Amino acid sequence: MKKWSLLLSAILVAAVLAGCSQKGKEKTINLAYVAWDSEIASTNVVKEVLESKLGYKVKMLQVDAGPMWTGIADGSADAMVAAWLPSTHASYLEQYQSKIDDLGPNLDGTKIGLAVPAYLNIQSIEDLNKAETASSLKNRIIGIEPGAGIMMATEKALTDYALKDYTLVESSSAAMAQELIKAYDNKQPIVVTGWTPHWMFAKMELKYLDDPKGIYGGDEQIHTLVRQGLKDDKQDAYTFLDQFAWEPADMESVMVAIQEGKSPEDAAKDWVSANPDKVDSWIKGTK
Structure with a gap:
């Protein structure tokens, strides 16, 4: 009887120790x-x-x-x-x-590119080279964090589309969206680095600029x-x-x-x- 008692005690101690060990992991x-x-x-x-x-x-x-x-x-x-x-x-x-x-x-079904409000009469990235368009946009493309893939693609777009008078503004996803909302609410011109899915396409009427050189690729x-x-x-x-x-x-x-x-x-x-x-x-x- 004593042996069984000792064995039972040993089993209980082992179980408690195992439980503590598991709890710690x-x-x-x-x-x-x-x-x-x-x-x-x-x-x-x-x-x-x-x-x-x-x-x-x-x-x-x-x-x-x-x-x-x-x-x-x-x-x-x-x-x-x-x-x-x-x-x-x-x-x-x-x-x-x-x-x-x-x-x-x-x-x-994701996509990236340059996006503008639908009320702007701009259809293609090539249109950004028009002097009147560049001036209205203050020669700026509002971007997000440096190092993001869409930012690297936009740097290439600046070169390949000869957008030498434009500055790609580095910011953040949140800051870019706030700039877009502000411009949209006031019906002002703006172009941003955009991607879908994104809530801004559900909240605002936006469009991607055509990309005839395929800098931004297709659906991703x-x-x-x-x-x-x-x-x-x-x-x-x-x-x-x-x-x-x-x-x-x-x-x-x-x-x-x-x-x-x-x-x-x-x-x-x-x-x-x-x-x-x-x-x-x-x-x-x-x-």
Whole structure:
């Protein structure tokens, strides 16, 4: 009887120690993203699913495009859902392709280019060379963060379309949008670096300028990238990220909610709560 008592005590102690050990091993994951409205929306939705459905503690790493790709390649970040391919981030893919795992597109039908309000009588990037048009635009193209793929494409556009009198203004996604809203509300001329999906196309009548030289490429996709080795040590997260895919309308609904005043976290929670079937398809096989 004494032996059984001692054995039972040993089992209980082992169980307690194992429980404490498991409790100390918190599931964590690092998500890199750029502060574009589209990527703020998608990354927060991914964060919400990882935390509420898979039990992870998520650390958000806001960086520029270059460091985002570098972080996945060197393993300092686990994943990102913000790779615009094949054109916008082509230079980063060429540099890091052998050091990352590309899980394929999570969203189809994206586009980048120079955008203007629909009320402007400008149809093509070539029209920007007209002296009257350049003067009305104050010889400025309002851009976003330096190093973004769309900024590199616009630098090339300045050269290839001989827009030598124009300055590409570096700012941020948020600052660019505010400049656009201000000009739009006052029916003033403005040209910005634009992309879809983006809430500004849902809120304002905008149009892309024709790009006969194909500087900005055609329709693109947004891909999910993860560090090498993630499949081995965080298999459930890898499975979810591999299955994560949604539509432009989904992304736009989250972006609009944020633009109208919700925090990114609350907008993501609301979307996840309202779309259980889609979320369930993402996490199938993770448990």
